Amino acid sequence: MESTGARWSKLLILLGAGIWLGGFIMLGYGVAPVNFGIAQQWELEGSNPAMPEQPVSYRTIGGELTGNSILRLNMMESLSLFLIVIGMVLAWNTKAGTDRNLIFRTIVVLLVTAAFYYYAIRVGGRLTELRSTVPIDFSITENALKSVAHLEFDRLHKTYTRVAGFTMGLLALLFAFSVFDQTPGDKAEAAGN
Numbered sequence: 001m002e003s004t005g006a007r008w009s010k011l012l013i014l015l016g017a018g019i020w021l022g023g024f025i026m027l028g029y030g031v032a033p034v035n036f037g038i039a040q041q042w043e044l045e046g047s048n049p050a051m052p053e054q055p056v057s058y059r060t061i062g063g064e065l066t067g068n069s070i071l072r073l074n075m076m077e078s079l080s081l082f083l084i085v086i087g088m089v090l091a092w093n094t095k096a097g098t099d100r101n102l103i104f105r106t107i108v109v110l111l112v113t114a115a116f117y118y119y120a121i122r123v124g125g126r127l128t129e130l131r132s133t134v135p136i137d138f139s140i141t142e143n144a145l146k147s148v149a150h151l152e153f154d155r156l157h158k159t160y161t162r163v164a165g166f167t168m169g170l171l172a173l174l175f176a177f178s179v180f181d182q183t184p185g186d187k188a189e190a191a192g193n
Contacts, residue, residue, distance in 0.1 A: 006096030010178055012087030013105075017175040020080040023073050024168050031069045036062035050132065057139035067131055074120045081116060084109055084174070097181040105181075108174045112167055119163040127156050 002010075039058035046061070048054040088109050091102055130136065134149040143151065 002096070003094050005090050005094035009087045009090035009094060009096040012083045012090065013178045014087075014175060016080040016083030016087060017171045017178070019083075020077055021168060021171050021175065023076050023080075024164065024171075027066075027069060027073055032062075032066045035065040035069070038062075039065070051135060054135045055137040055139065057137075059138035060136075063131065063138060067128065070124065071128070074124065077116060077120065081113060084112070087178075097178075101177055101181040105174055105177055108170050108177070112170050112174070115163050115167040115170070119160050119167065123156050123160045123163070127153065127160065130156070 036058070039062040043058065046056050048056060048060075048064075054060065088106060091097055091105070095102075097105070130149055130153050136147060136150045136153060138150070140146055140150065146154070
């Protein structure tokens with residue numbers, strides 16, 4: 001039978017990975033498409049009070065709304081990572097799982113941490129900086145007409161999306177390996193029956 005520490009470990013890891021995965025799904029399915037869709041449908045235009053020289057189109061407005069949502073998602077991801085790390089510390093302290101599974105999950109958590117730092121802090125920080133300091137005309141869609149800052153923004157956006165998608169896959173693996181692993185006590189109990 002699982003110890004209380006092993007149960008808490010599994011709960012914290014599953015809770016952290018579940019919140020993180022849910023945040024990704026909500027952003028990709030419920031936030032970004034809605035922000036851009038409504039901005040386009042309403043043909044929103046206006047001016048950016050922080051940067052009046054910024055050309056504003058529905059893509060600029062949708063991007064600004066989604067960018068602010070991503071900043072909040074990053075806070076949720078930080079909390080999720082904290083829960084996962086605490087869960088992994090408990091897992092090692094209580095030997096909640098097989099050694100091979102603990103090592104695998106630890107490697108996955110380290111990869112998730114590195115990927116999160118890269119896409120949220122490094123790439124996301126530069127995207128936010130570009131979005132808030134350099135006027136970019138997001139209504140231009142042809143690469144030949146885009147500014148250097150716009151091309152950098154597009155490149156960083158693709159990198160952010162790819163690394164976040166990779167992280168989502170790692171979190172799904174962590175979730176699955178946390179659900180289906182048995183503690184040594186569970187294995188001994190199953191062998192005894």
